Amino acid sequence: xxxxxxxxxxxxxxxxxxxxxxxxxxxxxxxxxxxxxxxxxxxxxxxxxxxxxxxxxxxxxxxxxxxxxxxxxxxxxxxxxxxxxxxxxxxxxxxxxxxxxxxxxxxxxxxxxxxxxxxxxxxxxxxxxxxxxxxxxxxxxxxxxxxxxxxxxxxxxxxxxxxxxxxxxxxxxxxxxxxxxxxxxxxxxxxxxxxxxxxxxxxxxxxxxxxxxxxxxxxxxxxxxxxxxxxxxxxxxxxxxxxxxxxxxxxxxxxxxxxxxx
Numbered sequence: 001x002x003x004x005x006x007x008x009x010x011x012x013x014x015x016x017x018x019x020x021x022x023x024x025x026x027x028x029x030x031x032x033x034x035x036x037x038x039x040x041x042x043x044x045x046x047x048x049x050x051x052x053x054x055x056x057x058x059x060x061x062x063x064x065x066x067x068x069x070x071x072x073x074x075x076x077x078x079x080x081x082x083x084x085x086x087x088x089x090x091x092x093x094x095x096x097x098x099x100x101x102x103x104x105x106x107x108x109x110x111x112x113x114x115x116x117x118x119x120x121x122x123x124x125x126x127x128x129x130x131x132x133x134x135x136x137x138x139x140x141x142x143x144x145x146x147x148x149x150x151x152x153x154x155x156x157x158x159x160x161x162x163x164x165x166x167x168x169x170x171x172x173x174x175x176x177x178x179x180x181x182x183x184x185x186x187x188x189x190x191x192x193x194x195x196x197x198x199x200x201x202x203x204x205x206x207x208x209x210x211x212x213x214x215x216x217x218x219x220x221x222x223x224x225x226x227x228x229x230x231x232x233x234x235x236x237x238x239x240x241x242x243x244x245x246x247x248x249x250x251x252x253x254x255x256x257x258x259x260x261x262x
Contacts, residue, residue, distance in 0.1 A: 002072040004028040004065060006055050006113050007083030009036045011189030012139055015209035016080060021045050028068035030061065031083070055083045055109030065116040075133075078216070079117040081110045081161075082139045086154050086191050099153045106157035110138060110164070121177065135178040137216055138165050142183050142224060142233040146244065149252045158183075162222075169221045181222050182212050185229035201226045 003020050007013040008029025020027050030053040031037060037050050044050070049071060051064035069076055084106045087095060114136065121134035143151055144158030165181040172179065186199035187208045203226055215223035224230040236244055 001025045001077040002028075002069070002075055003078040003080070004030075004068055004076060004117075005080045005082055006030050006061075006109065008050075009033065009040050011082075011191055012184070012187055012205055012208055012212070013080070013082040014040060015205040016082070016212065017048070018206075019209050019213060021048055026072050028064070028072075030055065030064050055081075055112055056104045058112045058115065061112050062116045062119070065120050069120055076117065076120040078135045078137070079113065079121075080137045080139065081113040081117075083109050083113075084139065084157075084191075087151060094152060096153070102153050102157055106154070107160050110161050114164075114168075118177075123176070130175065132172065132176045134176075135180065135216065135219070136168075137180045137182060137212075139212075140165075140181050140183045142185050142229055144183060145233050145237040149248050166222070178219050180216055180220055182215065183222065183224045183233075184208055184212075185226055185233075201229050 001020075003025050005013050005017055005020075005027065006029070008017040008027070009031040013029070013031075017027055017029050024047065026047045026049070028049040028051065029037075030051040032052065032054045034050075034052045037052075041048065041050075049068050051067070053060045053064045055061055065076070085098070085102055087098070087102075117134070117136050118132070121132045121136075123131045123133055138161045140161045141154075141158040143155040144160075144162040146155065148155045162181050162183065165179050168177075169179040169181075184203075186202045188202055188204050208225070211225055212223070224233065236247075239247075
């Protein structure tokens with residue numbers, strides 16, 4: 001397959017890149033930090049293509065997609081919108097210092113990735129109706145199901161991606177496209193290693209990547225994991241909102257009142 005992964009030099013994206021390379025697929029990745037790429041891949045595999053691109057830059061990102069397809073068969077089989085950022089530290093008071101950057105990367109970056117993927121996956125034919133071929137995946141989070149305390153903007157951006165993918169899974173399936181939304185819990189990545197709070201059911205990125213690959217192969221429209229986190233988050237999701245907020249206020253403001261830093 002020909003696979004393009006955004007944010008492919010760290011965390012889940014890096015683990016997925018390594019897995020697909022080992023399986024012999026051609027993989028294109030993009031990231032903002034060239035130094036990180038060379039530190040992760042001191043010897044560059046022949047089937048790996050790297051692009052120093054910020055997903056917020058729509059034009060540069062699309063150029064990367066075009067270049068990757070030119071160096072492969074011209075056919076794009078799988079796109080994984082993985083690039084994203086979160087809060088380095090959670091605090092009692094909302095930290096809006098990087099809110100706009102988070103919205104740009106986690107929302108606009110996903111839209112830009114989707115835009116390029118759709119253009120590359122469009123099959124030219126004689127009929128007036130467009131046809132597509134391919135699989136588009138977004139790495140969201142369980143945080144997108146509820147308004148998690150201390151992570152308001154992050155939860156909102158992940159909720160956006162989950163709802164967007166749910167809509168397009170309905171709208172575009174008839175045209176030949178497959179959409180999958182991945183909602184992991186806590187994964188051991190550089191993004192979570194700076195968290196200043198407990199992370200239940202923390203999972204290594206390599207194990208998470210294998211589970212994600214399996215979900216992609218099965219063409220699941222939504223995959224939530226680990227299983228115990230899935231049960232907890234779905235219970236919280238289906239609770240009446242007043243009860244959910246009461247539980248969260250008690251947990252964070254009473255039981256954990258001294259844990260988070262101001």
